[in-house]
Amino acid sequence: MLPQPETTPHRVHPRCVLILNRGSSSLRFALFTLDPVPQRIWSGTVERIGSKNTTASWTQPPGDPQTAPNLELNDERTLPESVVRWIQMRPEFPALVAVGHRVVHGMHRSQPERVTPELIQKLRRIVPLDPEHLIGELDLIEAIQHRIPTLPQVVCFYTAFHQSLPRVARILPLPRRFEALGLMRFGFHGIACAFLMEALKELHPGSPGPGRVILAHLGSGASMTAVRDGRSLDTTMGFTPAGGLPMGTRCGDLDPGVVPFLIQSCGMSAADVVALLNRQSGMLGISETSSDMRDLLRCEASDVRAAEAIAVFCHEGRKRIGALAAVLGGLDTLVFAGGIGENCPAVRARMCEGLQFLGIEWMPAANAANAAVISAPGSRVTVRVLHTDEEGMMARSVQDWLTPDPRPPEPLRSAAPSHSL
DSSP, rough: OOOOOOOOOOEEEEEEEEEEEEEESSEEEEEEEEESSSSEEEEEEEESSTTTTTTTEEEEETTTOEEEEEEOOTTTTHHHHHHHHHHHHSSGGGGGEEEEEEOOOOOOOOOOSEOOOHHHHHHHTGGGGGGGHHHHHHHHHHHHHHOTTOOOOOEETTTGGGOOOOOOHHOOOGGGGGGTOOOOOOOOOOOHHHHHHHHHHHSSTSSSSSOEEEEEEESSSSSEEEETTTTEEEEOOOOOTTSSSSSSSSSSSOOTTTHHHHHHHHHHOHHHHHHHHHHHHHHHHHHSSOOHHHHHHTTTTTTTTHHHHHHHHHHHHHOOOOOOOHTTTSSSEEEEEHHHHOHHHHHHHHTTTTTTGTTBBBBBHHHHOSBOOOOOOOOOOEEEEEOOOOHHHHHHHHHHHHHOSSSSOOOOOOOOOOGOO
């Protein structure tokens, strides 16, 4: 079961929304009251789901995180039912008006949408585009729908922010008939990107804004996005969240010849290749020990494999910053966010190293302290470290959805049938 907060008297709010942010190996959850704008009441995190080291913590304003030992959350198969039982046991349950979910792959969807059987069916059809996230997300949605059918559920799509990608950034260099099947670049981490851009606007009141921006969202999943005038112009992830930078267990971009080699020369099936590229590669594959940057940094000095995994990650990140700056025609603001981006000074330093030609000058002391601004006073590029509140952004989206909207829902375009992907 999920952790419970300390027993304290509290007011049950009249209207609440619960936000569930299911990752490939984590679950973040938060309750917001809607009076009149979303205000966080409590939140928590479950990490390393599916491993023996599953941990959970709870934060209740103004308290500190409390870790609950011996949690029954290390089995991914029982997680959805455990979450549903926990929701029903919460004292705020009668006040819930909706549950909001992050859904990583929405293809061309640009707005939050209520869960319906038809939507679930269409999302199940595109599971091959992102099996690492969609299966867990849909299992959780369906568990709630089965046990609490009258509770509205709203999905917020990770791909929505990148609907502004220009066509030149969307097209894959394949015969055009494959585009009709849905093969194109979509981009991900859109909820985080939208939040970061709003945060940057608040930091530049009364001015044109942060200018040409690169958002470096670095965590177990990692991507970078070039933004100008609030619009996504290019991003490192493409058709699926497995592309772009090497990540915790995902390979990132590979020479296309690797896949037929694995099939023809190594005797691997398509399912084997999917598992290899999504769950056994990236930092875990290079280090052979861990997908977690914290673990790798701790043993970097004594384990060459861990050191090489970190080096590859930072090298690829530095390369992508340069490429995206070229797309933007220069750079004004670089933002580090996500678990690694916010909390790993060593990674930030190595990614910025050698980028002085772009105008990036950073202060080691500020970087070591995880300061909000780590760039030097004379730096042409402002380098920021920002905390991302995806759950808060999703709560606002759910509240907007609860406000009647006369627009009809957008059609969800299907990818190719699963057997042909």
